[in-house]
Amino acid sequence: MFQQKLRPRRMRISPAMRDMVRETTLSVKDFVYPIFVVPGTNVREEIPSMPGCYHLSVDNAVELAKELASLGIPSVEVFGLPEYKDADGSSAWDMTSPVQRAEAAIKKEVPELMIVGDVCLCQYTTHGHCGHLEGHYVDNDKTLALLQKVAVSQAEAGADIIAPSDMMDGRVAAIRAALDDKGFQNTSIMSYAVKYASGYYGPFRDAADSAPQFGDRRQYQMDPANRREALKEVDLDIAEGADIIMVKPALTYLDIVREVRDRIHFPVATYNVSGEYAMVKAAAANGWIDEKRIVLETLTCMKRAGADIIITYHAIDAAKWLKG
Ligand code: PBG
Ligand code: ZN
Numbered sequence: 001m002f003q004q005k006l007r008p009r010r011m012r013i014s015p016a017m018r019d020m021v022r023e024t025t026l027s028v029k030d031f032v033y034p035i036f037v038v039p040g041t042n043v044r045e046e047i048p049s050m051p052g053c054y055h056l057s058v059d060n061a062v063e064l065a066k067e068l069a070s071l072g073i074p075s076v077e078v079f080g081l082p083e084y085k086d087a088d089g090s091s092a093w094d095m096t097s098p099v100q101r102a103e104a105a106i107k108k109e110v111p112e113l114m115i116v117g118d119v120c121l122c123q124y125t126t127h128g129h130c131g132h133l134e135g136h137y138v139d140n141d142k143t144l145a146l147l148q149k150v151a152v153s154q155a156e157a158g159a160d161i162i163a164p165s166d167m168m169d170g171r172v173a174a175i176r177a178a179l180d181d182k183g184f185q186n187t188s189i190m191s192y193a194v195k196y197a198s199g200y201y202g203p204f205r206d207a208a209d210s211a212p213q214f215g216d217r218r219q220y221q222m223d224p225a226n227r228r229e230a231l232k233e234v235d236l237d238i239a240e241g242a243d244i245i246m247v248k249p250a251l252t253y254l255d256i257v258r259e260v261r262d263r264i265h266f267p268v269a270t271y272n273v274s275g276e277y278a279m280v281k282a283a284a285a286n287g288w289i290d291e292k293r294i295v296l297e298t299l300t301c302m303k304r305a306g307a308d309i310i311i312t313y314h315a316i317d318a319a320k321w322l323k324g
Contacts, residue, residue: 024304026296028322031315032075032116032269033068036207037061037098039083049203050274051281053313055081058102065106069113071319077116077163077311078102079208082124088132089124093149100157107158116190116311117159119150119175120166122210129212130166130220138220143168148178155184161244165192167220172240190269190309191242194230194256197221200249200275207274230256234264242266244309249273251298254305261306269309270302277313292321 011021036047036055043057056064065076080099082091091097103115121143122130131143143166151162162179164171172191179187197218205211222229234245245264247257248271261268280298284291295314302310312318 024300026300026303026318026322028072028315028319029074030299030303030308030310031073031319032077032309032311033073033315034077034079034118034311034313035061035064035102036079036081037102038081039098047203047207049206049278050313051285052317053207053277055207058098058105061102062105062109065110065113068316069110071316071323073113073315073319075114075116075161076106077118078106078159079118080123081209085124085126087126088146089121092119092121092124092146093153095153095157100153103154103157103159114161115159116161116163117151117154117157119147119154119162119164121146121150122166122212123208127213128210129215130217131168136215138168140168140170144171144174147171148174151175152178152182152184155179155182155187159187161188161190163190163192163246165195165248167192167195167217167222169236170240172237172242176241188243189241190244190246191237192248192271193233193237193242193245194247194253194260195221196224196249196253198224198249198273198275200252200273202275203278204274224252227256227259231259231263234260238264238266244269246271246311247307249276250302250307250310251276254302257302257305257307267308268306269311270305270307272299272302272310272312272314274313280314292317296321 012018038055040057041059044060045055047053068076078099082097084091120130122128129138131138244267246269247253250270250272257270283289295318
């Protein structure tokens with residue numbers, strides 16, 4: 001009789017064996033949960049295209065932060081909708097804006113939670129672009145001065161990690177210099193180093209009221225077709241002083257996550273963005289997929305691809321499922 005010596009199935013024979021040889025373990029410690037803070041008090045309104053995610057006033061954001069901490073989720077990323085918008089997005093560095101107030105309140109009430117402050121201008125500008133406009137052109141270097149103010153205001157409010165998502169050239173160096181100048185040497189920078197111009201941001205732009213009022217973001221965000229350019233962006237941001245490198249979106253860019261992970265000696269984050277979340281929620285709501293299974297598989301695969309940190313709207317559900 002034919003003697004089969006090589007039998008990979010031996011390693012899959014039982015749950016205990018599969019546990020023993022599993023190469024990747026998803027943990028609640030991997031997660032960052034993004035929230036959207038809005039003006040007012042006692043606001044908790046579900047975002048239609050992101051079921052399970054809410055617009056929260058600062059008081060309710062603090063309550064949610066407590067829940068995150070109690071679930072063992074280590075970090076929250078704060079996005080905001082301001083009281084007012086203008087051409088340069090000045091409410092983005094207003095210490096009385098929802099983001100800064102939420103960061104200060106969470107830092108005070110839930111000090112163990114790490115706060116990631118998203119730094120950009122598109123939620124705050126009347127035109128919805130991520131910087132200072134000259135005609136229809138987003139002026140890179142004038143935008144840097146604005147981003148410095150946003151970063152410093154969030155560090156002052158209590159952000160532990162500054163996460164610039166604007167895609168201007170040189171912004172990591174500019175933000176690092178501004179933080180150091182104000183004494184925030186220990187505030188880290190998680191750079192959205194590789195951020196593609198993606199259709200997967202659609203639900204977020206509804207939620208954050210941040211869609212560009214004309215054109216699109218292709219002059220500053222990356223072409224989805226490009227891989228070498230991603231590595232160039234990573235090299236530049238590391239040279240400028242980034243502490244953590246992010247690839248965004250996640251699912252259709254896991255090849256880039258792997259390549260970046262193999263190339264650098266810095267933590268790698270990936271952003272499981274709003275459109276990726278919305279697709280799963282929609283299919284689950286229709287009964288077409290098993291939500292728990294799909295979410296845990298998806299997040300595990302992001303980790304297997306090389307992500308150390310996963311920013312995801314699924315974090316609360318996943319934390320509960322991982323608990324068992
Ligand atoms: C913009 C920003 C975007 C997201 C967060 N900040 C993308 C964009 O509008 O271009 C997307 C996050 C998501 O889709 O979940 N600075
Ligand atoms: Zn932006």
